[in-house]
Amino acid sequence: MLLMLCGCENEKKQVRTPWGTTLGADTANVSQGFSLDDIIGNGELIMLTINGPETYYDYRGHGMGLQYLLCEQFARQLGVSLRVELCKDTTEMVNRLEQGDGDIIAFPLPRTDKRLLYSGPSADSLKTQWAVRKDNEALADTLNKWFSPKLIAQVRQRESFLLSTRSVxxxxxxxxxxxxxxxxxxxxxxxxxxxxxxxxxxxxxxxxxxxxxxxxxxxxxxxxxxxxxxxxxxxxxxxxxxxxxxxxxxxxxxxxxxxxxxxxxxxxxxxxxxxxxxxxxxxxxxxxxxxxxxxxxxxxxxxxxxxxxxxxxxxxxxxxxxxxxxxxxxxxxxxxxxxxxxxxxxxxxxxxxxxxxxxxxxxxxxxxxxxxxxxxxxxx
The missing domain is CATH 1.10.530.10 (Lysozyme)
Structure with a gap:
């Protein structure tokens, strides 16, 4: 009887998510970030950022800001919706990313934190870039392949138009x-x-x-x-x-x-x-x-x-x-x-x-x- 119990305890239990991914019991009980496949399967990309004119702000019921509009385009490229989670500072952003509360930090972070994988939009002169979790290489690679510097100019032009009277x-x-x-x-x-x-x-x-x-x-x-x-x-x-x-x-x-x-x-x-x-x-x-x-x-x-x-x-x-x-x-x-x-x-x-x-x-x-x-x- 004791051997049977031990055998049951040693069996790995599995939990199946609504979007089809199978998780082990140890994984299911720990808050982790989603992989790229999980994000696409769940249909939502969660962006972490700070409120501000260059990052994200609400304008007549719609999100605005360079970082938001860029991330919105990336989410559209993935075929998923975008959810914004606002943080009070960069420390909170990094902690929430580590805890799995977000998928991507859409904010120009200094490339100094070894816990993060830097990818996507960057300002080389300032040595800053967006970041994802260290273990999410697929998301980082996809982000790097999608991004090109000309996107920033295109998004700025679009934002300028949307904020003008010409957009009516x-x-x-x-x-x-x-x-x-x-x-x-x-x-x-x-x-x-x-x-x-x-x-x-x-x-x-x-x-x-x-x-x-x-x-x-x-x-x-x-x-x-x-x-x-x-x-x-x-x-x-x-x-x-x-x-x-x-x-x-x-x-x-x-x-x-x-x-x-x-x-x-x-x-x-x-x-x-x-x-x-x-x-x-x-x-x-x-x-x-x-x-x-x-x-x-x-x-x-x-x-x-x-x-x-x-x-x-x-x-x-x-x-x-x-x-x-x-x-x-x-x-x-x-x-x-x-x-x-x-x-x-x-x-x-x-x-x-x-x-x-x-x-x-x-x-x-x-x-x-x-x-x-x-x-x-x-x-x-």
Whole structure:
């Protein structure tokens, strides 16, 4: 009986993973990194990096940053999806890679750690490179065969395009349909009908709409934002707006008004109504949680977290690692200059609309938007 028990104990138990790999009992109980075959079989590549403009940051619900976009291309080459795990520093990245919590460090590491296998994108002048686990030679070889220095230039060019206004497919219409009659757009009656849902002046919502789409109901951004008010599909679903109706002017404006009202409710601590509108506009463009991070930084540094003039300074500073890596900041890097510029342009156009538009609804039915003759005339 004793011999039989010993024999059973000496038999190697095997565990079969969902993607078809067989692991020994000793392997199954230890957290290890996936091999290249495991990664492909599981359909996911896990990237470890640090938040920042060159590495990874969230931009309107999409990942951006040179290292992320490169790794995204590599994952596409493998035929798998990409998951990002953010770390606070390089020590955490290396430890998590060793523990099997990630497959690849997409960050320019100094080539000094003997526990790592360096491969892929590199900066020879700085002696830095991406890294994988020492035992994952197949992944390192595949990464080296895929990468070429020209990819960096291509990705930088693509990122520059995506972050420009050119990445929004739209016709550019005049910012005023009929100045002499005080008609802003073909959709004034919808702004007048739905802006009160958010307790907004309809001309402010019209100014925002022009900034978003230049009054083109078919506008589409690379990130997937659609229609007059550039509503993301996920936001549309949350608001009860179907993708089949998202280009309908009335339904798009109505959904946007509902979203503005929701954002206004989340800024009830900003008691001044006009100030609150600036916070709402900033959140619509740059994200609610980034704005909250800037408010927290403002308060920490002795400013007024409910003053747009104070908070906008820290929205700008969220592109500086001294600030976006502050422990009080929960959502990292932000392209703050874009958001502050967005709010400023809407404020300026709103002031112009207030000086011309009378608020009547009797003119829209006989006019259609006039195509701008020269695109560069209208600054977006």
């Amino acid at each position: 497919t739209r016709h550019v219409y005049s910012p005023m349909l009929n100045r002499s009659q005080g008609v802003i757009s073909h959709y004034d009656h919808y702004f007048q009908q739905y802006a009160p849902m958010a307790r907004w002046d309809w001309r402010l919502m019209a100014a925002q709409c022009y900034q978003e789409s230049t009054f083109d109901p078919q506008a589409r951004s690379w990130a997937g934002a659609l229609g007059l008010m550039q509503i993301m599909p996920g936001t549309a679903a949350h608001l009860g707006l179907s993708l089949a109706d998202i280009h309908d002017p009335e339904q798009n404006i109505a959904a946007a008004a509902k979203y503005l009202q929701e954002l206004s409710t989340r800024f009830q601590d900003v008691r001044n109504v006009q100030e609150r509108q600036y916070f709402v506009l900033a959140s619509y463009n740059g994200g609610f949680y980034h704005v909250r991070d800037a408010m927290a930084l403002t308060q920490k540094n002795g400013g007024n977290p409910h003053s747009w003039n104070h908070v906008s300074e820290y929205i700008l500073k969220l592109s500086d690692p001294r600030y976006y890596r502050d422990p009080i900041v929960k959502y990292g890097y932000m392209r703050g200059s874009e958001t502050v510029d967005y709010v400023n342009k809407i404020r300026t156009r709103y002031a112009q609309y207030r000086g011309v538009a009378k608020g009547g609804i009797g003119f829209y039915s006989i006019q259609k938007p006039s195509r701008a003759k020269r695109k560069h005339r209208f600054k977006l």
